[in-house]
Amino acid sequence: MRAIEVARFGGPEVLVPIDAPDPFPGPGQVVVDVAVADTLWLETMVRAGRGGDVFPVELPYRPGVGVAGTVSNVGSGVAPQWIGRRVAARTGHAGGGYATRALAEADALVVIPDGVEAADAAAVLHDGVTALALLEVVPVHPGDRVLVTAAGGGMGAILVQLARAQGATVVAAARGAAKLERLRLLGADQVVDYSTPDWTAAVEPVDVALDGAGGDYGRAAFALVKDGGRFSGHGTPAGGFAIADPEAARARGITATGIAAVQLRPASFRAYLGRALAAVAERRFTPLVGQVYGLSQAAEAHRGIEQRTAIGKTLLAVG
Numbered sequence: 010m011r012a013i014e015v016a017r018f019g020g021p022e023v024l025v026p027i028d029a030p031d032p033f034p035g036p037g038q039v040v041v042d043v044a045v046a047d048t049l050w051l052e053t054m055v056r057a058g059r060g061g062d063v064f065p066v067e068l069p070y071r072p073g074v075g076v077a078g079t080v081s082n083v084g085s086g087v088a089p090q091w092i093g094r095r096v097a098a099r100t101g102h103a104g105g106g107y108a109t110r111a112l113a114e115a116d117a118l119v120v121i122p123d124g125v126e127a128a129d130a131a132a133v134l135h136d137g138v139t140a141l142a143l144l145e146v147v148p149v150h151p152g153d154r155v156l157v158t159a160a161g162g163g164m165g166a167i168l169v170q171l172a173r174a175q176g177a178t179v180v181a182a183a184r185g186a187a188k189l190e191r192l193r194l195l196g197a198d199q200v201v202d203y204s205t206p207d208w209t210a211a212v213e214p215v216d217v218a219l220d221g222a223g224g225d226y227g228r229a230a231f232a233l234v235k236d237g238g239r240f241s242g243h244g245t246p247a248g249g250f251a252i253a254d255p256e257a258a259r260a261r262g263i264t265a266t267g268i269a270a271v272q273l274r275p276a277s278f279r280a281y282l283g284r285a286l287a288a289v290a291e292r293r294f295t296p297l298v299g300q301v302y303g304l305s306q307a308a309e310a311h312r313g314i315e316q317r318t319a320i321g322k323t324l325l326a327v328g
Contacts, residue, residue: 012108013307016069018058021308021315024072024107032105032112034084039091039115041098044127044328046106046304047075047134050162050246053315072307073106075099076113077121077130078328087115095121097130097282107307109327117275119282122290129289132296132322136164137285138278139243142271144171147241147264149217151176156212158203158230159221159244161188163322166297168219169197174293180212182226188320191297209233220244237262243271246317297321 012029055064080091098113100106121130155172159165161183172179173196181197189200201211214235220227221244234240253265299320302310304327313319
């Protein structure tokens with residue numbers, strides 16, 4: 010099979026295509042013939058050697074956090090009826106999802122509903138799950154004014170749609186005219202380019218801020234939250250999580266949460282993934298897939314994510 014391997018930490022160029030033996034499923038595992046592999050901003054950090062103790066990997070490793078495809082083989086203890094079924098599954102930060110075939114735990118499999126394309130299934134594999142979980146931790150009510158930063162990313166675009174469906178007025182903050190136009194088409198009531206100076210001057214105070222950017226953008230988003238409002242700092246691309254000052258949050262009655270609030274156990278993750286796939290099937294939201302690369306173009310995919318030129322979700326088409 011073909012796979013991507015990382016032999017040393019570094020820039021996107023360390024994502025190297027290789028030939029490798031086909032995987033064989035162990036007890037409780039399956040082999041998935043990969044149609045589409047998911048990509049995440051977090052993967053670029055791990056690849057660069059910034060995964061730390063939270064996302065440790067040993068070199069060499071094969072990246073790929075999750076896949077959508079078809080089960081082609083099963084290990085002992087797994088029902089043979091899985092063979093031939095279209096599934097989505099998380100594989101982990103050294104799980105080898107960037108490959109034509111990948112191993113997955115049978116307990117991680119979720120069936121892709123009829124009518125849902127593999128690309129859309131891969132696009133919600135993490136971003137749809139986190140978005141749905143996030144809005145249970147940080148509820149959005151009808152009439153709320155909601156700010157979504159990094160709205161032009163895969164999860165941000167889903168949050169825009171979910172908040173609008175809850176009856177909120179949504180302000181979508183992203184970088185560049187192309188992303189802002191796509192967000193208008195997804196229903197954002199106001200779009201703002203946060204790469205411009207004093208972007209916050211164009212935004213009225215909000216009841217809820219969902220910060221997927223972090224850094225200075227996240228701190229600016231927190232300052233826009235009304236007293237008694239809600240804030241989530243769950244993104245890092247702009248320079249680490251925007252952690253709200255506890256004293257400032259208490260003084261203003263703001264409920265502030267971070268990424269830990271949506272770190273899900275496997276069973277919860279699987280349940281949310283089922284909900285996300287059902288939502289796509291029922292057209293309750295549409296993942297924003299901006300660019301799809303071939304497996305051998307994994308380096309280009311990571312480069313676009315890091316340079317913030319990617320719109321929405323970036324995927325690898327494998328099958």
